[in-house]
Structure formats: structure tokens, C-alpha cells
């Protein structure tokens with residue numbers, strides 16, 4: 261028999277497995293009582309409102325929705341602390357990919373929770389980190405990607421910061437960045453300079469020089485490629501040798517669910533390569549949302565991108581990169597990178613999606629998209645003045661309401677919340693969209709039918 265660490269024998273202890281099963285069974289039993297949308301319990305309402313008010317004051321601003329979870333849900337449904345039950349079709353803006361109280365995720369989290377520390381960090385990581393790194397890199401290289409390394413971090417924007425640092429160090433002293441109009445990359449001092457929304461950098465000093473390129477227009481395939489190539493060439497002529505990176509979302513998320521095209525991206529990448537500019541793909545929102553695990557795989561850009569940022573659905577955040585972008589010692593590090601529970605949940609979720617019927621033409625992601633989209637399309641035919649679309653791809657589904665009016669779209673999301681469905685806004689005037697980031701691991705067609713009925717009812721409440 262080969263030698264085992266005490267840790268290995270600890271995790272093999274039958275008491276651990278029995279206790280875990282007991283906990284998972286208890287979760288299942290309580291969770292199964294959550295079966296449908298429900299209004300708040302009148303007896304819990306007052307204390308809930310007090311909590312909301314105190315929390316809002318402590319955090320320095322009201323919550324977007326009056327949402328404080330009770331700590332349990334059932335699949336696509338979540339219970340709030342006031343006893344109400346809602347469909348969660350936004351999943352914390354794209355995080356709770358397997359929905360609420362999923363037994364497999366709970367079991368994985370327990371494995372992480374009973375390890376010796378709460379957090380893993382750059383200096384000390386447990387045996388679960390190497391396993392996760394291998395899974396993600398193997399998947400990124402599935403179609404010959406050729407990525408060598410991955411660096412885990414604590415948020416999507418930190419993955420972006422790290423990618424930018426690697427690109428800048430490689431191209432020193434270049435100081436400029438290229439990005440798409442309407443892009444969202446996060447909100448650190450550096451990255452807020454790239455995210456194309458002025459309110460996110462209101463009052464901040466300038467940290468980076470950014471030049472913006474128009475995004476792909478599916479109504480003008482050739483024209484939009486020509487436009488972007490012309491703009492790129494103009495930039496390289498004006499600032500020769502000064503660009504370090506091109507930052508791209510392949511499907512714009514916060515910007516309004518605009519989907520790009522392989523030809524468009526390749527036209528940009530070819531020019532970037534000629535000018536020795538690193539290509540950073542931001543998959544913080546798109547990871548596990550197309551019918552391929554990575555959107556760069558869907559658009560067949562495997563061999564052409566240099567750095568890829570993931571987050572949200574992946575439960576941990578990371579930058580995946582090639583050896584020629586390897587930073588010199590000291591450039592990137594972090595005290596803690598993630599919790600043991602998140603690392604274990606990440607492994608469980610990514611492994612399920614990669615290997616258990618989610619990907620490809622017949623996978624759950626594509627089937628769910630088709631079903632949800634067809635139902636929204638039916639609704640748009642019924643109520644053409646109120647709803648257009650749907651837009652997006654895979655697990656990103658959006659619609660335009662009231663011709664894209666921001667105030668009315670917001671009013672809709674608040675009413676929809678009251679009626680029992682969580683959604684969110686993307687884009688802005690005059691192209692506001694209402695979007696859904698669905699709990700792919702949990703969602704059923706019945707959930708979609710019920711949500712469609714609630715959407716229709718809510719549209720009927722707004723003129």
C-alpha cells in the first residue's frame with residue numbers, strides 16, 4: 261500500500277463522508293420545500309425591512325434590489341430572508357451557475373470548508389489548487405490552445421489587472437491600450453480607465469491612455485470589419501510602438517449583449533500581431549456561457565489570443581497566459597487568492613460543464629438558449645410595441661423593452677422583481693437591454709415557462 265498523508269486519511273474517514281451525506285440530505289429536505297414563487301411572509305416583513313435599512317446605511321447606499329437571501333434555495337428558485345421566493349435568472353450577475361443549494365456544489369463546498377484554513381493564498385495553497393489549475397489549463401488547451409500558465413486571483417478585475425501588467429511588462433515602455441467602445445472590464449483605478457462608462461471613473465485621475473474601436477455590427481459584417489481595420493491602422497499610425505494590449509470581450513456583457521464574429525476578431529488580431537500587441541480576451545462574463553467552455557473556443561481563436569481572463573461562473577478568477585508573457589518575479593502576487601470552498605466548488609462545476617452534457621450543439625447550454633429564446637420571440641410577436649429580441653448567446657439571454665428606454669427598462673426590472681423574477685439591466689440609453697444570466701446547472705423548461713408568464717404579466721403592468 262502506498263504511503264498516505266494524514267490529510268488523505270482524514271478525507272477518507274467514513275465519519276467525514278457520513279457527516280457530509282447527512283448535511284447534504286438536510287439541505288435537500290429543506291430545499292425541497294421551496295417549490296414556487298411566493299410573496300413575503302407578513303410576519304417577517306417588518307424585521308426584513310429593518311435589516312435592509314440598517315444594511316443599506318452600513319454599506320453607504322441602498323441595495324439595487326431589496327434582496328437579502330435566507331441562505332437556501334432550490335435550483336432556479338431562491339428564498340429571501342422575508343420568506344419570499346423568486347426565480348433567480350441573474351445569479352448574482354452571473355455567478356451562481358448551478359443555482360441554489362445544488363447538492364453537488366454543497367458537497368464540494370463542505371470538502372473545502374473542513375480543510376485547515378479558510379483561504380488559500382499565493383504562499384500557501386492546498387492540494388485542491390493544483391488539481392483545479394490542471395483542469396482549467398487542460399480545458400483551455402483542448403483544441404490546441406497552447407496556454408502554458410494560469411494565475412488565480414480574487415476578482416474578475418484583478419485578473420484583468422494582472423493580464424494588463426503582463427502585457428505592459430512585455431512591451432515596456434509602451435503605455436497605451438486598445439479596447440472596444442461600450443466595453444466593461446471592471447473598476448480598479450487602471451481598469452476603470454478602460455471600461456467605457458464615464459460614471460465609473462467620475463472623479464478619478466487618468467491612469468491609462470485608451471483608444472476605442474467600434475464593436476462588430478451583425479447588420480453590416482463587411483462594413484464593420486472595414487471600419488475597425490481603418491480605425492486600428494489610424495491608431496498605429498498615430499502612436500507607433502506605443503500600444504501594449506488589445507482588450508476584447510467576444511460577446512459584450514454589461515455593454516448590452518452584443519455578439520462578435522470570428523472574421524471581425526481575426527482582422528483585429530492580425531494587425532495586433534504585426535504590431536507586437538498582446539491580445540487579452542476578457543471571459544469574465546462569457547466563460548461557460550457559449551456552447552464551448554471558453555468563448556475563444558466558440559469563435560475558434562484558440563491559437564491567436566495571448567491572455568484570457570475568467571471569473572464569475574468559474575467561482576475563482578484567473579488569468580490564463582502563454583509562456584512569452586510570463587511576468588518577472590514580483591510583478592503579480594496576492595495574499596489570498598480564493599477560499600477552499602470556492603476552489604472545490606469551482607472544480608466541481610467546471611468539471612461537470614466540461615464533461616457532462618452541457619457543451620456542443622446538443623448540450624444543455626444550447627438547448628436552454630433555444631427554448632428560452634423561442635419563448636421570448638413568441639412574446640415579442642404578441643407584444644411588439646413592448647418587447648424586441650431576444651439577443652445574446654447560450655447562457656446570456658437579453659431583450660429590448662420599450663425601444664431600449666433606460667428608465668422604463670429599470671422600472672420593468674423592479675416590477676419583475678416584485679412579481680418574482682430577478683433580472684438586470686445591460687447597455688444604456690438608447691440601447692438598454694434587460695438581461696438574464698440563467699442558473700444553467702439547475703434550470704428547467706418549466707422554470708422558463710413560469711418566468712415567461714411572469715414577464716408577460718409584468719409587461720402588462722407598464723404602459
Ligand SMILES: Cc1ncc(COP(=O)(O)O)c(C=O)c1O
Nearest residue numbers: 415416417444445446513544545
Ligand atoms: C466582462 C467583465 N470583465 C470584468 C468584470 C469584473 O469582474 P469583477 O466584478 O469580479 O471584478 C466583469 C464584471 O461584471 C465583467 O463582466
